[in-house]
Amino acid sequence: MLYDSAPFVIYSSVKVANPGEVSQTQQTKGKKKKKKRRARGRAPSRRRRPPALLHLGSDMRRLWRSASSWAAAVAEHARSGRPDAALTVFRRVLALHPVVAAADELACSALLRFCDARLAYQIHSQACRRGLLASNPVLACSLLGFYAATASSPTAALLPAAKLFDEMAHKDSISYTAMISALVRAGHRSQALALYPCMLQVGAPPTHHTFAHLLSACASGRLHRQGTQLHAQLLLWGTDLNLVLKTALLHMYCNCGYMDYAHTVLHSTPQTDVVLWTAIITAYSKAGHLQAALHMFTSMTRAAVLPNAFTYAALIAACSYSRALQPGRQLHARLFKFALEHDTSVCNALIDLYSKSSSRLLDLLHAFHAVDKPNVVSWTAFIAGLACHGRDEEAFLAFSQMRVSGVLPNSFTVSTLLKGTSSSLAFLHAMKIHGYILKTSFESLDASVGNSLVDLYVRFARMDDAWAVTTTMAFVRDRFTYTSLARVLNQMGLQQRALKMVVRMFHEDVDVDGFSLASFLSSAASLASIEAGKQLHSCSVKLGLSSDISVSNSLIDMYSKCKCIRDAKSVFQSIRKPTVVSWNAFMSALVSDKCYNEALSAFEDMTLVGAKPDDITFSLVLFACNHGGLVDIGIKYFNSMSTLFGVLPQRSHCTLFLDMLGRAGRLTEAASIIDGIPAHPNQSMCRAMLKSP
Structure with a gap:
């Protein structure tokens, strides 16, 4: 009006x-x-009345007669919860008098709380053009806070925020805190922590918001040492330990695994709230410590702090992680007391609990139907639960109902559905999901969808389709894509095809880790291809993976099968702390080269360094004694398996042992010993015993 x-x-x-x-x-x-x-x-005439105030009442029009009346009008609209009216006034004033509009810190500070990026850029542009930022620190800090808090992505805030921060002539606590917040949101934790000493050097005292952002950086990066130093600085500055700081400190200590310190922070002041208790309960839940989480929940109720939905969701998640159905049911019953039985986050946790822990499908259905408005997390957990119960067709039906209800599936939903496909009939539905993926371009989101498709076709022995998905689809391929496919190709005897995977990985700049390289070395070992093996060995040195234990073990196996025992010894000697797998691979290389005495010497060295042999180790030892004619030593090792090393003889061990006695012609001794063998004699054992030279 x-x-x-x-x-x-x-x-x-x-x-x-x-x-x-x-x-x-x-x-x-x-x-x-x-x-x-x-x-x-x-x-008033149209020339005298500013167009920016045409929509205002008479009281607001009178404010225009003073120099800062329009700014007061903007601030009044902002305080009254009318951001659209404030933006309308400011845009019209900015169009007529850009310098005056950008120079008023009262209006700009109020507007930057809820304006869009375009208007903020206009304010920033006019302020820079007229040189107003140097003389107006409040405006500069407001702009810096806007860039730090409202950027479309965390990294998008850095460039304008860093440029503005560098151009500020007078930096105070507010500007430093805003810049630290921007760096923390972008994930640049070390740079955010480096600003703190700079802040102290210029004489800007830290505020509780400064410490909260810095502690958040330490929590996300699990930087316990820096977090402890900040805790000491907080006490040194005499900052009041309010609930915000207590929550930040507790999150930091919980994420770093120092639960004793978290308890100290929790009880440092009598002031607590549900957020603090929920934070420490969530930490125990993520660590899988159900009893500790339940104990903290009991202490919370004794302290007369009412739990909220997030508290129950964390507790139920702990029960789900520990497969503890009974405590989960008890928590489910308590939800009705606080009217939380229809809360989405709580119901999602219940769906996950009954999916993993309950054998009753009815529990899962009740938990899902209790959600008033299921979101994508609810549907995904429900689909995963149906797959866990072997209801593949119902899972695909739920996926269709999810789309009909207007909830769009995400990549995790699709990958969960594909991973749960186990029957041949469900495989036909999964192929339809493949068409849905191509239609909606889901494969371009992340690698999880593509990897699930590859895994689907591999499980149903559709290697050509798996290869086509890997080589033609536009999803972001990672090392798991190629490694899983190479592993299955090795199992099917298609090692040449598996080795092509590593070429594609290097061509597409996909990161190669030790597990991936070990899979490709297994392909080279099966082919006894020394050329491919040495190339992979060179790649491991170049990538800094030569010290990886899985790579070293695979190299020993590869050189052993390629009859390069000297290279196998060299690789084994380069391992700082050989595992039992390393010792077994080295002994297997010696046995394959008929170095039986050296293999037994390696076994003695293994026991001296404290490595515990397993059943594979004793199979190699008995094989060396059998083919090396070391019968008495073989009998000693066989008798010491269970007494000294705690390894119960299996059928394979008994067969090797009887074969050794049969080759030595000691049938009478074998017949007397066979009655005391733990494994029941079978046909192969008897044939091995009856062998004679």
């Missing part, structure tokens, strides 16, 4: 009943016209 007075109404189209009424209406109309002319005469 443009004016305070009531709008004028002209009764030109009104039909009257008699002449008296007509004359009265005409008189009223004349009076209205005179009042309208007088009102128009009093109104």
Whole structure:
């Protein structure tokens, strides 16, 4: 409404009943016209009234007569919860008087709390053009806070925020805190922590917001040493330990695994709330410590702090992680007391609990149908639960119902559905999901969808389709894509095809880790291809993976099968702390080269360094004694398997042992020993015993 007075109404189209009424209406109309002319005469001219204030009332129009009246109008709209009106005023003033608009710190600071990026850039541009930032630190800090808090992505805030921060002549606590916040949001934790000593050097005292952002950086990076130093600085500055700081400290200690310190922070002051208790319960839940989480929940209720939905969700998640169905049911019953039985986050946790821990499908259905408005997390957990219960077709039906209800599936939903496919009939539905993926371009989101498709076709022995997905689809391939496919190709005897995977990985700049390289070395070992093996060995040195234990073990196995025992010994000697797998690979290399005495010496060295042999180790030892003619030593090792090393003889060990006695012609001794063998004799054992030279 443009004016305070009531709008004028002209009764030109009104039909009257008699002449008296007509004359009265005409008189009223004349009076209205005179009042309208007088009102128009009093109104300020369009040249005098700013267009920015046309929508305001008379009180706001009077504010324009002072120099800062428009700024007061903007601030008043902002305080009254009318951001659209404030933005309208400011945009019109900015169009007419950009310098005046950008220079007023009151209006700009109020607007930057809820304006969009385009208007913020206009304010910043006008302020830079007129050199207003140097003389107006409040405006500079407001702009810096806007870039730090409202960027479309964390990294997008860095460039304008860092440039503005560097151009600021006078930096205070607010500007430093805003810049630290931007760096923390972008994930640059070390740079954020490096600003703290710079802040102290210029004499800007840290605030509780500064410490909260820095502690958040330490929590996300699990930087316990820096977090402890910040805790000491916080106490040194005498900063009040309010709930914000207590929560930040508790999160830091919980994420770093120092739960004792977290308890100290929790009880450092009598002031606690549900957020603090929920934070420490969540930490125990993520660590899988169900009993500790339940104990903290009991202490929380004794402290007269009412739990909220996030508290129960964390506790139920701990029960789900520990497969503890009974405590989960008890927590489910308590939800009705606090009217939380329909909360989405709690129901999602219950769906996950009953998916993993309950054998009753009815529990899962009740938990899902209790959600008022299922979101994508609810549907995904429900689909995963149906797959866990072997209901593949129902899982695909739920996926269709999810789309009909208007909830769009994400990549995790699709990958969960594909991973749960186990029957041949469900495989036909999964192929339809493949078409849905191509239609909606899901494969371009992340690697999880593509990897799930590859795994699907591999599980159903559709290697050509798996290869086509890997080589043609536009999803972001990672090392898991190629490694899983190479592993299955090795199992199917297609080692040449598996070795092509590593070429594609290097061609597409995919990171290669030790597990991936070990899979490719296994392919080279199966082919006994020394050339491919040495190339992979060179790649491991170049990538800094030569010290990886899985790579070293695979190299020993590869050189052993390629009859390069000297290279196998060299690789084994380069391992700082050989595992039992390393010792077994080295002994296997010696046995394959008929170095039986050296293999037994390696076994003695293994026991001396404290490595615990397993059943594979004793199979190699008995094989060396058998083929090396070391019968008495073999009998000693066989008898010491269970007594000294705690390894129960299996059928394979007994077969090797009887074969050794049969080769040595000691049938009488074998017959007397066979009754005491733990494994029941079978046909292969008897044949091995009856062998004679």
